[in-house]
Amino acid sequence: xxxxxxxxxxxxxxxxxxxxxxxxxxxxxxxxxxxxxxxxxxxxxxxxxxxxxxxxxxxxxxxxxxxxxxxxxxxxxxxxxxxxxxxxxxxxxxxxxxxxxxxxxxxxxxxxxxxxxxxxxxxxxxxxxxxxxxxxxxxxxxxxxxxxxxxxxxxxxxxxxxxxxxxxxxxxxxxxxxxxxxxxxxxxxxxxxxxxxxxxxxxxxxxxxxxxxxxxxxxxxxxxxxxxxxxxxxxxxxxxxxxxxxxxxxxxxxxxxxxxxxxxxxxxxxxxxxxxxxxxxxxxxxxxxxxxxxxxxxxxxxxxxxxxxxxxxxxxx
Amino acid sequence: xxxxxxxxxxxxxxxxxxxxxxxxxxxxxxxxxxxxxxxxxxxxxxxxxxxxxxxxxxxxxxxxxxxxxxxxxxxxxxxxxxxxxxxxxxxxxxxxxxxxxxxxxxxxxxxxxxxxxxxxxxxxxxxxxxxxxxxxxxxxxxxxxxxxxxxxxxxxxxxxxxxxxxxxxxxxxxxxxxxxxxxxxxxxxxxxxxxxxxxxxxxxxxxxxxxxxxxxxxxxxxxxxx
Numbered sequence: 204x205x206x207x208x209x210x211x212x213x214x215x216x217x218x219x220x221x222x223x224x225x226x227x228x229x230x231x232x233x234x235x236x237x238x239x240x241x242x243x244x245x246x247x248x249x250x251x252x253x254x255x256x257x258x259x260x261x262x263x264x265x266x267x268x269x270x271x272x273x274x275x276x277x278x279x280x281x282x283x284x285x286x287x288x289x290x291x292x293x294x295x296x297x298x299x300x301x302x303x304x305x306x307x308x309x310x311x312x313x314x315x316x317x318x319x320x321x322x323x324x325x326x327x328x329x330x331x332x333x334x335x336x337x338x339x340x341x342x343x344x345x346x347x348x349x350x351x352x353x354x355x356x357x358x359x360x361x362x363x364x365x366x367x368x369x370x371x372x373x374x375x376x377x378x379x380x381x382x383x384x385x386x387x388x389x390x391x392x393x394x395x396x397x398x399x400x401x402x403x404x405x406x407x408x409x410x411x412x413x414x415x416x417x418x419x420x421x422x423x424x425x426x427x428x429x430x431x432x433x434x435x436x437x438x439x440x441x442x443x444x445x446x447x448x449x450x451x452x453x454x455x456x457x458x459x460x461x462x463x464x465x466x467x468x469x470x471x472x473x474x475x476x477x478x479x480x481x482x483x484x485x486x487x488x489x490x491x492x493x494x495x496x497x498x499x500x501x502x503x504x505x506x507x508x509x510x511x512x513x514x515x516x517x518x519x520x
Numbered sequence: 521x522x523x524x525x526x527x528x529x530x531x532x533x534x535x536x537x538x539x540x541x542x543x544x545x546x547x548x549x550x551x552x553x554x555x556x557x558x559x560x561x562x563x564x565x566x567x568x569x570x571x572x573x574x575x576x577x578x579x580x581x582x583x584x585x586x587x588x589x590x591x592x593x594x595x596x597x598x599x600x601x602x603x604x605x606x607x608x609x610x611x612x613x614x615x616x617x618x619x620x621x622x623x624x625x626x627x628x629x630x631x632x633x634x635x636x637x638x639x640x641x642x643x644x645x646x647x648x649x650x651x652x653x654x655x656x657x658x659x660x661x662x663x664x665x666x667x668x669x670x671x672x673x674x675x676x677x678x679x680x681x682x683x684x685x686x687x688x689x690x691x692x693x694x695x696x697x698x699x700x701x702x703x704x705x706x707x708x709x710x711x712x713x714x715x716x717x718x719x720x721x722x723x724x725x726x727x728x729x730x731x732x733x734x735x736x737x738x739x740x741x742x743x744x745x746x
């Protein structure tokens with residue numbers, strides 16, 4: 204992965220973070236600039252979280268494909284923890300949940316690590332679903348049966364299945380490149396960058412020009428203006444960075460950026476709806492300044508599968 | 521449970537063993553198990569209007585899972601943990617070599633016989649004798665694990681503890697979600713996230729009736745649930 208494009212991409216991100224950190228520190232030292240100190244503090248906390256995330260990511264990249272898949276699996280595991288913790292379950296779900304956590308989730312990631320697309324693409328949605336239904340039924344508690352099993356399945360699909368497509372990008376065959384090479388890592392990095400950029404842009408556009416919330420009952424800060432602004436900005440960034448993502452032409456990259464932003468928005472809305480229903484704001488308290496793992500990966504969960512399949516489509520031409 | 525009404529003098533017998541008297545293996549096992557429990561239960565620890573302290577305390581908590589005592593114990597900072605002994609049921613924890621070793625050597629638990637309570641040797645007196653003037657206790661005033669996860673009525677032991685040693689700080693503790701991680705009757709845990717909240721210390725008010733005190737203590741635990 205020591206090619207010039209990978210280095211350029213990583214250097215660019217490091218530069219961006221460094222500049223942002225410098226600006227954040229400057230603003231914190233000069234509170235007389237007329238900016239809300241609470242907002243500056245939140246910004247700095249978020250940045251610190253970003254440094255931690257980037258360091259972990261860089262370490263995983265450096266250690267190789269399998270490590271990255273394992274890391275992604277751990278993130279899935281933690282996200283699923285947060286998801287199920289917030290979802291009321293009954294005692295009859297206990298055994299099903301045990302196997303979901305300790306058998307189905309790890310096994311799915313083993314299939315991803317061994318690049319068995321034929322199996323991992325159906326394992327959780329098909330066999331995971333059948334298992335959860337049957338195991339909960341056999342536990343003997345039929346109260347609100349479909350509702351309970353649906354909750355566990357939703358958690359599995361969103362937190363584990365969807366997110367694993369990000370890790371699966373490392374095995375996508377790209378013409379003229381060795382599988383698992385720097386090109387694949389750049390593809391994954393490209394996706395993470397777009398998703399996070401889309402998140403930020405959504406926030407910025409909603410803050411600056413947001414007037415009409417998509418669903419005010421679910422989230423008052425997610426607006427149509429934010430969605431459109433973030434999708435356009437992300438498409439632009441993707442087009443500019445097309446050289447980093449191997450199989451895409453600039454116009455294809457722009458399209459991918461647009462779709463990724465829209466899907467990320469959809470993921471954020473979905474998690475907001477769940478959180479709103481449960482009456483909480485954030486999912487956990489792992490990294491300072493970031494709500495929880497699930498709060499960080501919700502957009503990624505929705506964007507990763509689409510990005511994966513678009514890549515397959517283009518790379519397969 | 522019935523206890524003699526008249527206060528009994530607390531004999532100043534030294535604690536059975538000094539806090540640091542455990543062997544290195546037991547300490548390592550304790551640390552490992554504490555770390556494992558923290559990892560498995562994803563516990564976040566909150567001190568609400570309260571601070572960890574090495575002064576003599578009785579932590580009283582709701583009881584929903586076998587992991588409760590271990591988790592409270594592991595949530596305490598190391599110096600406090602060394603001084604704190606969980607109170608556990610003898611009929612459960614002295615069965616089998618492993619359980620007995622865990623209870624007696626690793627966690628330095630104080631085992632109470634629930635089935636054979638004598639008037640002249642009440643559990644409260646035993647507890648007070650064992651902790652001497654330095655050690656703290658973890659107790660579950662409900663007496664046994666709740667089936668539904670709701671907070672049950674408190675047994676009177678806590679009141680007699682407070683009455684005989686009015687100087688000890690009583691710290692309410694609320695354990696959230698652990699009954700879903702390892703419910704009663706299950707032996708395989710589901711690794712959800714839990715939360716342990718320590719509340720502000722309380723004492724027995726002068727002349728406070730038993731019923732009022734127990735109700736107040738129960739409310740203090742419940743209040744930590746938010």
